[in-house]
Amino acid sequence: MTASPDLAIRLRRAAFNRALADADLAAIAPLLALDVVMITGTDSAVIAGRRAQLQAWKREFSAHARMTYVRLPDAIIASPVEPIALEHGKWQGISGGGAAVLASGDYSAKWRKVGADWVIEAEIFVTLA
Template sequence: MTATADLAIRMARAAFNRALAEGDLHAIGPLLAMDVVMVTGTDSAVIAGRKAQLMAWKREFAATERMVYTRTPDSIVASPIEPIAMEHGRWQGAVDGMVQASGSYSAKWRAIGGEWVIEAEIYLTLA
């Protein structure tokens, strides 16, 4: 399960990054669990639920100077006893290709109906 989970989660993360770059809310929705929780990096705002997160992304996509976020996984650890995994990596936010913020993150994933979805993410702003 570990190799399969690792590849599937990396592919889902790549799809999420593409959706963020393209401002594609419809592609983001299926990658999020219904009760997903995100804790942002700088102000530790808690965004709870798929609908709330999609609304937050919609606001981000409408910004005049839109920040494009990219997450790069460093490691993914799959549980041998449950359909869950933890992703650790680095993130950055750029405006017009210029990095404005960056840091580290962790994300918890769960396989539901054969698809990996994000249950929780927490971000740390380092620069």
């Protein structure tokens, strides 16, 4: 039996959050499409491709005052005609010690089912606080 798109994507998002918390690049890679695009929340930097995103996370993980990012999905809408889905939610950048939320906002992510797995094709973040 296969999980519904909602459950499958929520499980993949939870795995992504764990990988970010653990600074685990190997766990992040299979969650991203090869041509994934991320638009960051504050400066709207465009990070195109899995390799570029993994390099960005590697730099983030080695930062002296590292933030841990968490995405909290509010809704996942699966397309009835294509193997794609849209995720909406809130994100937070939490201090390395977990003591304070340093930045937060909203995000949207486009997922695509490739074989048996859902992968992120695109994400856009907006910093609101």
